Amino acid sequence: MIANDDMHDLLAAYAVDAVSPEERSIVEVALAGDPQLRKELDEHRTVLALLAEAVDPHPSTPSPLVWDQISAEIAGVDEVSPKLASVRDIQAQKRFSRWTATLAFAAMALALLLGVSVFQLQQERGTPAFETAIQELLDDPSAIVATLEAAGTVNADARIVLGSDGVGYVYADSLPVLDASRTYQLWAIVDDRVISAGVLGADPDNSPFQVVGDVAGFAITEEVAGGVPVSEGETIAVWLRNA
Template sequence: MNLEEYIASGILDSYAIGAVSDQEVREVNCLSSIYPEIRKELDELMLSTENYALLHSIEPPAGLKDRIMRQLTFEDADETIVRPLPIDRDLSAEATRPYTYKTSWMVAAAAALAVLFFSYFLITQLQTNQKTMASLRESNDSMQLQLKQLRTSQGQTDQILAMLRQPGARTLELRGNEKAPQGDMLVFWNPSTQQVAVEVKSLPALPADKQYQLWSLVDGKPVDAGVFDAGTAVQKMNRSIGKADAFAVTIEKRGGSPTPSMATLLAMSPVA
């Protein structure tokens, strides 16, 4: 999409003064939430339009409404109404002057009221649009955060895939014992690069002060392989494991423990 051509098309100017269709409103709202350039231009136009409306707003003089209503109901007729003249005589300029003055004054007053009402309408529309734009900004910020999280998750997944494509990569499935009968997770391990990652499919949620800890068993001795949380995303461990006869999972205090708590052992699987 050519953003410069779209901005120069004038649709943002029309949007700022409320002269667009419902379809165009939806289009501008959507594009401004996606493209920062369009949103910035629209914000500037909306601010300029609001400043223009406030600068040119007209404060109606005191008693304007009462004077207009008297004129519309032709009160005080003795001061403004034209006296009847004989049919065979032409109306003189002096006789028609009160009527002309009255008509001009009424037109000017009606125009002033129209400008006043339009200014009020425009300011109300601008305030509504500002609230809508604030809501759209919040939605856009939320979408940006979700997008950032997805990109982070995608980056981690790409790292795991790169690790699995290397020669010697292995995938082990660990299923829970009687303490976690529904427990199920995968361990990705590459002895050549000594990288380890886990993917939790199903594990019980833990208190805030607890974490799952992965262990590799080497000649019957447990080696810390890192801690992880019960999530669906692939998590890369921050420990290097070059040798393992089996992998096991226990529940430890947050941050991990130097030795496993065998009473909290949830799963163990040998390396085939």
């Protein structure tokens, strides 16, 4: 007989289709005789359905140009690229375990909650509540405060403050105003990926964003208006955590 905690882990893995045929059979037998487990599975699937609408399931990867620029800033292309290639090879060979699937589901639920929080902050921009939230984060000793420095020919920088809950603010009002057909876009460097953290507009101000994971750096690029899933534009400013 499977322990109760193991069954809950299996159920989370089952919800994201990360179980073996044998484990699938065990879960389906348990579901047939346990209405509480069926209710829990429905809750898992509801969260996944909401995430499918609210969160891009395919994290963006950088264009070769952007990643080369970031890699060069870190330590040089020749040193960084083999390391990243090794990480990608290992990740490609990994199969979801029950433990990994449970963590993945928890991370997805957290992403949904953070997305709602950022939406609320966007609605409050320019209000006293918005300014108070920024000040409280600046006063938090655990927050990351980062200054993005110019990475190319544009004389520009930006500042970011990021809380331990993954909610942050980017101060980009010093960036030069772009043509209406262009926009600035914020990217977060998480592990060996560069994921979009928000479209800032052609004349950016202070903007909230959210990111899930251990952030190694940030970059701001110039893209076509509306933003892009994969950057092909010029890198304007970069900050690297351990540089």
